Structures are given as C-alpha cells and as structure tokens.
Amino acid sequence: MTCDTPLSVIDLKAARGSRHALLREVGQSGQHRIEALRVLILGAGGVGCPAALYLAEAGIAHITIADSDKVEASNLARQTLHTAERIGTNKAQSAKIELARLAPAVDVCAIPEWVDEEKIAFLAQTCDIVIDCTDNFKTRHAANRAALRCRKPLITASAIRYSVQTAFFDFSQKDSPCYACAFPEDDELDVKASAVGILSPVAGIAGMIAAEEALKWTAGLKTLAGSLLVLDTLTWEMQRIHLARMPNCRSCGCRADRL
Numbered sequence: 634m635t636c637d638t639p640l641s642v643i644d645l646k647a648a649r650g651s652r653h654a655l656l657r658e659v660g661q662s663g664q665h666r667i668e669a670l671r672v673l674i675l676g677a678g679g680v681g682c683p684a685a686l687y688l689a690e691a692g693i694a695h696i697t698i699a700d701s702d703k704v705e706a707s708n709l710a711r712q713t714l715h716t717a718e719r720i721g722t723n724k725a726q727s728a729k730i731e732l733a734r735l736a737p738a739v740d741v742c743a744i745p746e747w748v749d750e751e752k753i754a755f756l757a758q759t760c761d762i763v764i765d766c767t768d769n770f771k772t773r774h775a776a777n778r779a780a781l782r783c784r785k786p787l788i789t790a791s792a793i794r795y796s797v798q799t800a801f802f803d804f805s806q807k808d809s810p811c812y813a814c815a816f817p818e819d820d821e822l823d824v825k826a827s828a829v830g831i832l833s834p835v836a837g838i839a840g841m842i843a844a845e846e847a848l849k850w851t852a853g854l855k856t857l858a859g860s861l862l863v864l865d866t867l868t869w870e871m872q873r874i875h876l877a878r879m880p881n882c883r884s885c886g887c888r889a890d891r892l
C-alpha cells in the first residue's frame with residue numbers, strides 16, 4: 634500500500650481500535666463492545682465536547698448529544714468541537730458537524746433543545762450509558778432520576794476554576810447510591826464558569842475522565858462506580874470519595890425497585 638492508497642472503512646476501524654485491543658484488560662472482545670457502544674451526552678460545552686470527541690475517535694457506534702445553547706466566542710477556548718465560524722449555531726448541531734468531520738463512521742444525533750427528565754429518559758432508552766456534562770444542578774438531578782428509571786449507568790462530570798469532579802453511578806446495582814444521595818436537591822448551588830472562571834484544559838480533563846470511564850465500563854473494566862473523584866489541578870491533589878446510598882434520598886430512597 635502506498636501513502637496515496639486510502640484506507641477502507643474496515644481497515645480504518647481496525648486501525649482505530651488497535652491500541653485498545655492491545656491492552657490485556659480490553660482485548661479484541663472489549664474493543665468490539667466499544668464499537669457497539671451507544672451513549673447519551675447531556676451538554677456540548679467544555680466537558681461534553683472532549684467526552685464526545687474521545688468516544689467518537691474510539692470508534693463507538695452512536696452518540697446522542699443534547700444542548701440548547703448557542704456557541705459564543707467565549708466558549709471557544711475549551712469547547713473544542715466548536716469553531717469561530719459557528720458562533721451563533723446551536724452547540725449540539727455544531728458538535729455533530731465537527732464529529733462528522735473527525736469520525737464520520739459514528740452515528741451522531743443532535744438534540745438542539747433543553748431536556749427535562751422525561752426527555753432524558755426517552756433518549757436514554759436507546760443508549761447504553763448516560764454522561765451528564767451539564768453545568769446546572771437542575772439538569773443533573775433530572776439526568777439522575779431519568780437514569781435511575783431506565784436503570785442506565787450515569788457518569789456525571791463537571792469542571793470549575795481548577796477543579797474537576799467526576800462520579801459514576803451504576804444503577805444496575807440495587808445498592809448503588811445516586812447523584813442526589815451525594816448532592817441533595819435542597820443543597821443545590823450552581824457555580825458556573827461564566828461567573829467564577831475556569832482554566833480551559835480543566836474542562837478537557839473532566840470530559841476525558843468521563844469518556845475513559847464509559848469505555849472502561851463498556852469493556853468490563855473496574856470503574857469509579859459508587860464514588861466521586863475530586864481533582865484539584867492547582868495542587869494535583871486527588872481524592873476518591875466513596876458514596877453511600879442514603880435511605881432518605883428523595884430520588885432513590887423510596888423506589889420500590891431499590892428496596
């Protein structure tokens with residue numbers, strides 16, 4: 634083959650997954666599961682963009698990505714699927730355009746609207762895992778309740794200033810805590826990058842941790858399930874906090890299927 638010979642779709646797929654397959658814990662079977670993975674990503678911002686990018690480049694089958702916001706110039710430093718030409722475009726649609734360019738084999742569905750619990754549950758039905766990359770507690774709790782209802786695993790990832798938080802909830806396990814066990818709705822306090830700032834790569838780290846957890850779960854590797862990872866990139870101190878299911882949790886405490 635010369636450098637002018639284009640790779641076939643099959644060759645490209647095999648090459649794309651070849652480094653994963655070399656990993657003893659993943660292997661060819663794990664990579665085949667990755668290639669069949671369908672994910673729902675909530676938010677096409679600083680965390681959602683790198684999560685979607687790494688999952689698409691890993692050769693997964695499908696991404697549904699939802700965001701109601703439009704691309705702004707101040708987003709471009711960290712929201713890596715958007716371009717200056719697409720300022721004013723819906724973020725989910727902008728992400729779909731870029732993902733189609735970078736990884737055309739991945740089927741991408743853009744949802745250019747705000748999603749509530751019902752809509753998230755509807756979208757999650759056709760996906761294997763939900764990745765919440767939104768920046769507000771209202772949607773995070775809605776995603777938590779929807780994933781609980783559908784028994785889909787939920788990864789939540791966020792970044793602010795220099796700090797990254799990522800948690801994994803495996804709702805196929807009856808004793809799994811939920812997001813509301815750790816962050817009760819009454820305690821909600823939205824802190825947004827637009828108000829307090831963020832160093833751009835910090836959002837990328839959060840998105841990449843979320844993508845890695847999704848790939849690990851798919852390949853059958855041990856994940857963060859049941860715990861919260863907190864990384865301070867200013868000091869590089871990291872804490873893994875084990876979360877407990879709260880019997881009085883308003884989201885999961887009274888569910889008959891969880892008793």
Ligand SMILES: [Zn+2]
Nearest residue numbers: 811814882885
């Ligand atoms: Zn709970």
